[in-house]
Amino acid sequence: MQNTPTDARPRYRERLAPSLRLLVTVALAGPMVSLIFVPVGSTVALIVGAAVSALLVAGCIAATPVISVDGSTLRAGRAHIDVRFLGEPVALTGDDARQARGPGLPARGWHLIRGGIDGLVVVPNTDQGDPVQAWTISSRTPDRLAAAIRAAR
Structure with a gap:
């Protein structure tokens, strides 16, 4: 008796990712957060701001159904x-x-x-x-x- 392989690939898959406008809006939180860290140092402020923007955008995309x-x-x-x-x-x-x-x-x-x-x-x-x-x-x-x-x- 032969086993026929089952097709495990999805027939359809779609991620309901947010629009580009929403992602840009979320990313704007990074520069606002970086202003808080300016007294510590401009380099630290830039790094923290970029990290916050990247994390928020990645989280927004990962949380989509x-x-x-x-x-x-x-x-x-x-x-x-x-x-x-x-x-x-x-x-x-x-x-x-x-x-x-x-x-x-x-x-x-x-x-x-x-x-x-x-x-x-x-x-x-x-x-x-x-x-x-x-x-x-x-x-x-x-x-x-x-x-x-x-x-x-």
């Missing part, structure tokens, strides 16, 4: 669900996504929504034992995420 579809599991941040419990995903952009993020947002749903990311995927939850009605997930490429969920089902 990851969306992935690997095997038969959809992961959105810390949450995960088997794709057999998911219905047909709907990829939304523009006004449809804005409507789904606002008045159309299900009250009993799992939401992973990030500002500055226009795309959105809404996936109904078909598990009768789960109180969550739908998953609403921000994505820069909602069509690819929806296709990955369909392929995993």
Whole structure:
């Protein structure tokens, strides 16, 4: 009997990293911190300011959620669900996504929504034992995420 190798590579993976504008804003804390250390010495102030900026930017990127579809599991941040419990995903952009993020947002749903990311995927939850009605997930490429969920089902 032959064992067929399983494909362990994720079908889809996306990090919802913050925008460049937000990263620049966070990095501006470094020069402010460096002003505190000017009395100690200008070299120390520059080193501390650069280190603070680098740490804040790295921390901001590291803390962002990851969306992935690997095997038969959809992961959105810390949450995960088997794709057999998911219905047909709907990829939304523009006004449809804005409507789904606002008045159309299900009250009993799992939401992973990030500002500055226009795309959105809404996936109904078909598990009768789960109180969550739908998953609403921000994505820069909602069509690819929806296709990955369909392929995993």
